[in-house]
Amino acid sequence: MAAAKGVFLHHIARETSDxxxxxxxxxxxxxxxxxxxxxxxxxxVVWLRVPPAFSLHLIERNPESRLPEGPLSSTEPIADPKNLPRGHHICFAVSNFDSFVQTLKEKGVEVFQKTQPDGKTKQVFFFDPDGNGLEVGSWEAPKI
Structure with a gap:
């Protein structure tokens, strides 16, 4: 039995220079x-939220940090969304997948899109301006 009870994801933090x-x-x-x-x-800091409760905390980068600023600071070829590291991304689901992808393209965001073998689940992969990986899928919201 897990020690924690009533667990839910509260927030994710991202460090940035802008x-x-x-x-x-x-x-x-x-x-x-x-x-x-x-x-x-x-x-x-800037705190953002998607209602009802998920938060993203953006934190000013420590100028003395010796770590790479973000994934795009790496020497690895990950700038192409096809190469987004599968273990390093945040994923959201939207109810308007096709129009969402169109908006990304209109904003000049480079995307990699695929449909799962079930023919129903669509996914799009892209990067935020700091090179953090993002995925958005066409999954339905859970019934609460």
């Missing part, structure tokens, strides 16, 4: 809304 650019991307492409963010003296 908070405004990344926040704008997630607002315009996924539909996140800005929510109240705490004030830290040593760094800036």
């Amino acid at each position: 908070l405004k650019r990344l926040a704008k991307f997630y607002q315009e492409v996924i539909g996140f809304e800005v929510i109240e963010s705490p004030k830290f003296s040593e760094f800036e």
Whole structure:
């Protein structure tokens, strides 16, 4: 039996050197809304939410960090969405898959799209402006 009870995903954090650019991307492409963010003296943050409860916390990159800024800082050939590392992405589901993909293309976002063998499940893979992998699928919302 697991030690934790009542578990749910609360938020995911992404570090960035350009908070405004990344926040704008997630607002315009996924539909996140800005929510109240705490004030830290040593760094800036922007908190975003997709109702009812999922949050994305964008955190100003530590300029002293020796780690790569993001996946696109890597020497690996991952800039093409076909090469998105399968273990390094955030996935969302939308009810308007085809129009969502069209909007990505209109915004100049390079995408890799595929349909699963069942013929029903569609997926699109792409990167945010910092090179973080994103997947969006045509799955139905869970019945709660």
